[in-house]
Every structure is written in C-alpha cells, then in structure tokens.
Amino acid sequence: MAKDKKMVDAITSMDEDFAKWYTDICMKAELVSYTSVKGCMVIRPYGYAIWENIQHILDTKFKELGHENVCMPMFIPESLLQKEKDHVEGFAPEVAWVTYGGSEKLEDRLCVRPTSETLFCEHYANIVHSYRDLPKLYNQWVSVVRWEKTTRPFLRSREFLWQEGHTIHETPEEAIEETERMLNVYADFCEQQLAMPVVKGRKTESDKFAGAEATYAIEALMHDGKALQAGTSHYFGDGFAKAFDITYTGRDNKLAHPFQTSWGVTTRLIGAVIMTHGDDNGLVLPPAVAPVQVVIVPIAQHKEGVLDKANELYNTLKNAGIRVKLDDSEQSPGWKFAQYEMKGVPVRLEIGPKDIENDQCVLVTRHNREKVFCKLGELVETVNERLQAVHDGLYAKALENRERRTYVCKTLDEITKALEEKGDGFVKAMWCGDEACEDKVKELTGVGSRCIPFKQEEIADTCVCCGKPAKHMVLWGKAY
Numbered sequence: 001m002a003k004d005k006k007m008v009d010a011i012t013s014m015d016e017d018f019a020k021w022y023t024d025i026c027m028k029a030e031l032v033s034y035t036s037v038k039g040c041m042v043i044r045p046y047g048y049a050i051w052e053n054i055q056h057i058l059d060t061k062f063k064e065l066g067h068e069n070v071c072m073p074m075f076i077p078e079s080l081l082q083k084e085k086d087h088v089e090g091f092a093p094e095v096a097w098v099t100y101g102g103s104e105k106l107e108d109r110l111c112v113r114p115t116s117e118t119l120f121c122e123h124y125a126n127i128v129h130s131y132r133d134l135p136k137l138y139n140q141w142v143s144v145v146r147w148e149k150t151t152r153p154f155l156r157s158r159e160f161l162w163q164e165g166h167t168i169h170e171t172p173e174e175a176i177e178e179t180e181r182m183l184n185v186y187a188d189f190c191e192q193q194l195a196m197p198v199v200k201g202r203k204t205e206s207d208k209f210a211g212a213e214a215t216y217a218i219e220a221l222m223h224d225g226k227a228l229q230a231g232t233s234h235y236f237g238d239g240f241a242k243a244f245d246i247t248y249t250g251r252d253n254k255l256a257h258p259f260q261t262s263w264g265v266t267t268r269l270i271g272a273v274i275m276t277h278g279d280d281n282g283l284v285l286p287p288a289v290a291p292v293q294v295v296i297v298p299i300a301q302h303k304e305g306v307l308d309k310a311n312e313l314y315n316t317l318k319n320a321g322i323r324v325k326l327d328d329s330e331q332s333p334g335w336k337f338a339q340y341e342m343k344g345v346p347v348r349l350e351i352g353p354k355d356i357e358n359d360q361c362v363l364v365t366r367h368n369r370e371k372v373f374c375k376l377g378e379l380v381e382t383v384n385e386r387l388q389a390v391h392d393g394l395y396a397k398a399l400e401n402r403e404r405r406t407y408v409c410k411t412l413d414e415i416t417k418a419l420e421e422k423g424d425g426f427v428k429a430m431w432c433g434d435e436a437c438e439d440k441v442k443e444l445t446g447v448g449s450r451c452i453p454f455k456q457e458e459i460a461d462t463c464v465c466c467g468k469p470a471k472h473m474v475l476w477g478k479a480y
Contacts, residue, residue: 018224022271026274028282029046029283029342030044031044031154039151041154047270054289057193057289058163059139061185062185065181067137067138068139069141072140075110076110076119078097084121084211084240085243087240088210096147115164116144116164120262121246121260125245129248131248134169135170138165138167142162144162144164145158156480166262168258172237175237182261183200183217187218193286194272194286194288195391195392195398196398197220197221198220199453199455201216201217201451201453201475202454203216203451207449209232209234213237214235217232217450219426219451220276222275222276222480223276224275224424226477228272228480231265232264233261234262234263273286277367277397277398278344286391287347288391290346292340293322293347294345295336295349296317298328298333299353301328303352305353305356313349322380340366341366347386347390348366349361350362360376361379363382365386368393407419410459410460412464412465419447426476426477429441429473431465432471441476448476449475449476450479451474456473
C-alpha cells in the first residue's frame, strides 16, 4: 500500500480544514461525544484511557517529589473568593454560580470552582501554625468549570479535568525552586512521554495568572503553526497568605507569612497530542500514553493455527508489560488496518499462515507505515525497539515542524512578511518590556506574546515595536 494513500476517507484533510480535521478525529477515533450542555463533553473510554495514562505517569512523578494528593470541595463561597482582589477579577467572567440550594435561595452564592487557590488558602490557615508544619506539598486531580464562550473538545471546554498542585513554603527561595521544578517536570513529560518539544519561559506581566507574582509556562507548536500552552506553574509570593491571614511561628519565634505556588496541566494535553502528531488518517499516539500500544491483526484467521498463534503472541506481549489488543472480530483485515490507524495505535502486528511457517510476524509502525519482519523468538525485544522508534520519529517530526516554523524578526514588517509568506508559527523578536508595545505587536501582526524564554538570544538591541532598548527576547505566536 502506498505510504501516502488515505485509508480513512471519513476524516477531513488537515490542509483543507484544520479545525474540522481536529473535530473529526475527536469524534471518529471515539475520544469524545457531545452532550446537551454546550461546551461539556463525554470523554469516552478510549479518550479517558489516554488521560489515565497521563495521570498515572505524572502522579508517579509528583509522589517521587514528595507531593500528596488531597481533594478540595467543588463549591467556593463568594465571600471566600472575594478575599484576593486580583484573583477574583481575573476569573469573574468565567465563573458559574449556584444561587439556589434545593428551593431556597442562598445568602452567599457558591462558585463552581474555576481553580482552588482560595480553598487551599482557607485550609492552610487552619492547619499551618509553625515552621515545623512546612512545607505542605499538595496536589489534587479534579474537574473545574470555566464558562467559556467558544468551546472545542479538549482545547477549551466549560468543564475539564486537570491536576492542580498547591504548595506552601517557609521561604521565597523554596517556593520559587518548587515553581521551576514543577515546570521542568511538565517539560520533561511532554518531551519524553508525549514526544512533543516545548519552550520553557516566563509569562509577561499582562499574561500572568490572576494573583500571581510570576507565571511560568511551556509552549508547544501545533502542526498548523499555532501555539498551545501545555502547562503552567505559578509563584504567588506571600500575597495569598496575607489576603487569607495564613501565619506561622517562625524559627525566630515571630509570626510570619508563608510563600505559595500552584501548577497544573489539563485534558488539553490530549488536544495537544492530536494536533502535534495526528495526520489525515487519524490519531497518532505516542507509545507512553497510547491505551493500546500494539494491536494484533490475524490474517486468514479462519485457517488452522492462526488464532492459536495470535493468542500466544498476545500473552507473550502482555506478560512483558506491553499494552496489547488482539482483534479476532469478523471484520476484514483491511477494515482493521484502517480502524487502528485512525485510533493511532503505535504498532500493528500481522500474523498469518505464511508468517507462522516462517516463524515470524510483520510489525508496522503507525507514524510512517514502516514494515519489518520480526522473528517470533525476538518478539518482545523487537516490539520495544519499534515503540521507541515511534516515539523518536514523532519527536523528530514535531521538532522539525517547530524549527521550520520559527521566524527570527527584527521589525514589525518582518513579522508580517514571515507570517504571510511562510504561514503561522513562532516568532522570535526583541521587546522593551512595555505593555503598550506588547499590545501593539498583537494588534498590527496578529501574534501575541507566548512567553519570555529562559533560553535568551540577542537578536537585536532594540524593541521590535518602538525601537527603544530591548530587555528580552520574546516568543510570539497565535494561540489556541
């Protein structure tokens, strides 16, 4: 079969309509279904299994660093939310309110949590009394609600799943170290498990989290050249502690305010995987989070010995800790090939009478349809090599896309020209630090600031907008 032959005609080509292509994959790969509430989705078993794998890997990393899981309430009293002014203003447009409990009108409206800083602060005020109580390294896996106007599965929904870490420390240095450490955990996860290259950096003042002193983010570039914020980590200083009167007795026997962080990733990571690795035949999943890493498709399964051998191979792979599925349904092999391509299964194993005679099977990798013959005695080793090859191939392709779509620009005209001639992408350009210039760049070119990368480059001495001395190189882009 030709490598570029389109096997699943039901999916819109990404070059024809990227948004429709994305939605087609979400629906046809059975990741989500719509519901009667706009912006709220059913995450179907296959989609949820991807999230469970993400959750399992990250939860293990968090616990290795000493974090404990907790669960805060879903509802926040309005009086509690009002305690941190910047925070409540930042979230006000997206908040959903509960105004009745049963048939009684509530005196104090309840907000359905858009994030849980205020709840953690209330809790910390009750349990932190001495420096001996610090640090507290907490995390929770929950859903949150933000009343978005424009919604899209995984990328922007009114209810979504996430983890939110909330930690509290004795010194600002400890809290800043925690903020940066967790950003690195996210970056390593994206690159090592999701095969998705990211840029680490700090958000500009106008783009930081409401109530934070500093927000750090990882930014990824999607196949269509738009940016996606894949994770954030916030340093709060002692602002929330002061607003919520969190104090402890320090080592000097005086009362002090502690320092806080929060950090989170969401189910939008599934959207990031779709848009980074998917192709016109459907989903392409990195092996680390694929619900099924290998699918076994028997060829001429009605013939004697074929299903027995397929089951034997299934047990060999399963016992080696590989997530494997045997499809012995009555569908044709061609249908199965197309189905598992669409569902993004990293490796397909074909076994038929001729293969059994030759003591071999055929392994096909999803991302490039490369076919290899594998001796059955070397099955586990070869399959693991193929899974690694899928990860490495996906990462290399995503990195090539990012590098090809990253433009170094010294003037606004250069930005406009690069985007018009080469399409959307990341723009590296210098900035003076003035918010007015940041706004003007977006107004005139369409790209907003994504982050101030930790890895700075000296592109020019002057701001891309006003010509005054530059303070930072900024990564700019259009974003999801």
